Amino acid sequence: MKVVSTQSSQVLAGRIASNLNLQIIDTRWKKFPDGELYLRATDTAEDILVVGSTLTSDDLVELLLLKDTFLKSDITLVLPYMGYARQDKQFNPGEPLSARAIAKVLGMGVNRVITVNIHEKTVLDYFQTDTIDLSLCSSAGEFIEKLPVTNPLILSPDSGALNLAREVASVGCNEYDHLEKTRISGEIVKIEPKNCNVKNRDVVIMDDIISTGGTQAIAASMLMEQGARSIHTVGVHGVLSEGAYNRLISTGISSVSFSDTIERACSVYTAAQEISDSINKIWHG
Numbered sequence: 001m002k003v004v005s006t007q008s009s010q011v012l013a014g015r016i017a018s019n020l021n022l023q024i025i026d027t028r029w030k031k032f033p034d035g036e037l038y039l040r041a042t043d044t045a046e047d048i049l050v051v052g053s054t055l056t057s058d059d060l061v062e063l064l065l066l067k068d069t070f071l072k073s074d075i076t077l078v079l080p081y082m083g084y085a086r087q088d089k090q091f092n093p094g095e096p097l098s099a100r101a102i103a104k105v106l107g108m109g110v111n112r113v114i115t116v117n118i119h120e121k122t123v124l125d126y127f128q129t130d131t132i133d134l135s136l137c138s139s140a141g142e143f144i145e146k147l148p149v150t151n152p153l154i155l156s157p158d159s160g161a162l163n164l165a166r167e168v169a170s171v172g173c174n175e176y177d178h179l180e181k182t183r184i185s186g187e188i189v190k191i192e193p194k195n196c197n198v199k200n201r202d203v204v205i206m207d208d209i210i211s212t213g214g215t216q217a218i219a220a221s222m223l224m225e226q227g228a229r230s231i232h233t234v235g236v237h238g239v240l241s242e243g244a245y246n247r248l249i250s251t252g253i254s255s256v257s258f259s260d261t262i263e264r265a266c267s268v269y270t271a272a273q274e275i276s277d278s279i280n281k282i283w284h285g
C-alpha cells in the first residue's frame with residue numbers, strides 16, 4: 001500500500017504514511033492557463049490510500065483527479081474534512097442536498113471511505129460504499145489536558161453537540177455542559193451554560209466545525225460577562241472563514257486550536273493516529 005494526497009492535506013498524509021511505514025507518492029500539480037488542474041503521479045500502487053479534505057472546490061477536483069489516476073487500484077479514500085456536509089437536508093424547496101451530491105461522486109469507484117467527525121452521520125449512507133467515521137474526541141481531550149487551565153468546564157455551543165463535549169470531557173474527568181440561548185427581548189439574547197456557573201472558571205468551548213466563529217464569539221463575550229476566568233476554543237475542523245481566527249482572539253478568547261483535518265497554523269493536534277489505527281484494523285483485523 002502507498003499513500004497519495006491532495007496539496008492541502010499533505011502534512012496529514014505524511015504523518016499517516018510515517019505511522020504506517022508506507023511510501024508516499026510524489027505528485028506534480030499545475031494549473032493550465034484556463035485555470036484547469038493538471039496532475040501527474042510519479043508512481044502506481046495496487047492498494048492506495050488517497051488523503052484529501054475538501055474545504056475548497058479545487059480540493060474536490062484534486063481528489064477526483066487522484067481517484068481517477070488510481071482507479072485500477074484498491075482505493076481507501078480518507079476524507080478528513082468533508083465540505084458541504086452541513087447541507088445534509090433540503091432545508092427549503094429548490095435546494096440541493098449538497099452532502100448527497102458530493103458524497104455520491106466521491107464514493108464512486110472507491111472501496112471504502114474514512115471520514116473524521118463528520119457533521120451528520122446520515123451523510124455516510126450517500127457514499128454508497130463502506131464507510132467508517134472516526135472520532136477525535138480522545139485526542140482533543142488529551143490536548144485540552146495540556147492547556148493552561150485548572151478543572152476546566154467543557155462546553156458545547158448547543159445541546160446537539162453535547163455528546164462531543166461529554167466525550168472530550170471524559171478524558172480528563174472534567175465537567176461538561178451545553179450553552180443555551182434565551183431570548184430576553186426582540187434584540188437581546190442571553191447565552192449561558194444550561195446547568196453550570198462559569199464564575200472564576202476556566203472554560204473550553206468545544207465544537208466540531210468552527211467556520212465564521214460567530215457562534216463562539218458571541219458565547220465567549222457573554223461567558224466573560226458571567227465571570228469566566230479564561231476561555232479557550234477547541235475544534236476538530238478549523239474552517240475559519242471570514243477572518244474567524246482574529247474575530248475569536250479579539251473577543252478575548254485565550255487560544256484557538258484545531259486538529260490537522262484542515263491544515264492550519266493553529267492545527268495543534270493530529271488525526272493521524274486515529275486514521276492509522278483504523279487502516280491497520282482494516283488490513284490486519
Ligand code: R5P
Nearest residue numbers: 207209210211212213214215
Ligand atoms: C453547526 O452545526 C456546527 O456544528 C458549528 O457549530 C457551526 O458550523 C459553527 O459555525 P460558525 O463558526 O460560523 O458560527
